[in-house]
Amino acid sequence: MRIRENVSLKNYTSYRTGGTARFFAEPSTTEELVECLAWAEKNSIEHFIMGGGCNLLISDQILDHTVIVLSNLNRHILRKHKKIYAGAGVLLDSMIVYTIRSYMTGAENMSGIPGTLGGALAMNAGAFGTEIGMLTDEIELLSADGSVFTVKGADAGFSYRKTLAVEGNIVLGGTFLFEEGDRAESERIRKEILRKRALKQPLEYPSCGSVFKRPEGHYAGELIERCGLKGKRIGGAMVSVKHANFIVNAGGATGSDIKNLIEEVKLIVLKETGVQLEEEVKYLGF
Structure with a gap:
């Protein structure tokens, strides 16, 4: 497995920002991943695992x-009756398209969510009332000691934007259970979901999606908008004028621009509304 040096991470995140990884690898198989981890341990270098970079600053x-990027890891889909196995590097949206074309239903509401299956399982990604945990039969994981094991979906500890079973482990893939569906109806639902996303979300700018988790009893975007923060900028980072829970790279933003704007939004919302916002986006290097 080739370990590269001094690789820019800008093209590996949806924000299109980021510094340089001293060492970098893109394993495509579980065996290559184990090799990368062993190399990092042998050389006493801390490793960081990332997927498609869609929820990361x-x-x-x-x-x-x-930095070990898993966007190519086990990138295949296998079907057996009502179940589908998809590797960690498969794009979530690609799996959804596959199920629709296979006359299977259940995942359409998550259409358009960016990122890989590995990342989706790690954070229990979801939208419009459907979360990946609802469809998960098993998660295949690699433990810190290098052993491969599976956890049943019912035992994985899925909750809002969190999956307990993944903590301290690396997602290799997952098995998902679907019902037989009407392809035309599933395509109609998918088209409508994608239309809503394009209407409400600033898809024309690089972003990480929703920056903040939904506070209990509130919506983060509504709180931010109420504080008059739409369009607020620091450097090239901007609170979207279309959806206030998106902080976008409006052109030439640095990671620091975005981080500073996130912190300022949190401070103002707490002062004006008394609500403490909590990030969905994860940080590396801050």
Whole structure:
């Protein structure tokens, strides 16, 4: 497995920002992943695992990590009756298209969610009333000691934007259970979901999707908008004028621009509404 040096991470995140990884690898198989982890341990270099980079903000600095990107890991889909196995590197939206074309239903509401299956399972991604945990039969994981094991979906500890079973482990893939569906109806639902996303979300700008989790009893976007923060900028980072829970790279934003704007939004919303916002986006290097 080839370990590269001094790789820019800008093209590996949906924000199109980020510094340089001192060491970098893109394994395509579980065996290659194990090799990467062993190399990092042998050389006493901290490793960081990332998927499609869709829920991640990376600092602008040189990172003394071995950054391991899993967007190519086990990138295949296998079907057996009502079940589908999809590897961690498969795009969530690609699996949804596959199920629709296979006359299977259940995932259409998540159409358009960016990122990989591995990332979706790690954070229990969801939209419009459907979460990936609802469809998960089993998660295939790699433990810290290098052993492969599976956890039943019912035992995985799925909750809002969190999956307990994944913590401390690496997602290799998952098995999902679907019902037989009407392809034309599933395509209609998917088309409508994609239309709603395009209407309400600033898809024309690089972003991480929703920056903040939904506070109990509130919606983050509504609180931010109520505070008059739509369009607020720091450098190239901007609170979207279309959806206030999106902080976008409006052109030339650095990781620091985005991080500083996130912190300022949190501070103003707490002062004006008394609600403490909590990030969905994860950080590396800050």
